[in-house]
Amino acid sequence: CRNLKPVPWWPGPTCRWILTSGPDHRSQARQPRSIRTADLAHGWGSCSPKGNITINWQLIFAPRKVLEYVVLHELAHLKVRNHGPKFWRFLSTLEPDYQRSKTWLEKHQSTLSADFLRRG
Numbered sequence: 001c002r003n004l005k006p007v008p009w010w011p012g013p014t015c016r017w018i019l020t021s022g023p024d025h026r027s028q029a030r031q032p033r034s035i036r037t038a039d040l041a042h043g044w045g046s047c048s049p050k051g052n053i054t055i056n057w058q059l060i061f062a063p064r065k066v067l068e069y070v071v072l073h074e075l076a077h078l079k080v081r082n083h084g085p086k087f088w089r090f091l092s093t094l095e096p097d098y099q100r101s102k103t104w105l106e107k108h109q110s111t112l113s114a115d116f117l118r119r120g
């Protein structure tokens with residue numbers, strides 16, 4: 001987690017919305033200690049052992065569903081720290097459609113903000 005530049009204006013409210021207004025069972029997941037955005041050099045999100053979740057600000061350019069996926073992915077790490085079968089099983093209870101967002105990110109990861117600027 002080096003190269004962190006805090007981005008305070010986003011997405012506190014969005015992330016809270018995702019955590020509180022999804023299907024009921026989502027609120028049964030463990031709540032993060034904090035959630036914030038930053039300019040992450042690698043990856044879309046991270047989850048510290050203490051339960052602080054960081055989301056890559058560039059996801060502001062991604063579809064809402066994909067942002068939701070990343071938030072829920074990090075949330076799932078509060079319960080399962082690794083990416084074993086248990087993790088994906090738990091994640092699919094939070095977001096049954098996660099595979100689609102995962103594929104979207106794999107396809108767009110190098111061009112997310114660049115695409116946006118070109119379209120701009």
Ligand SMILES: [Zn+2]
Nearest residue numbers: 073074077083
């Ligand atoms: Zn992960």
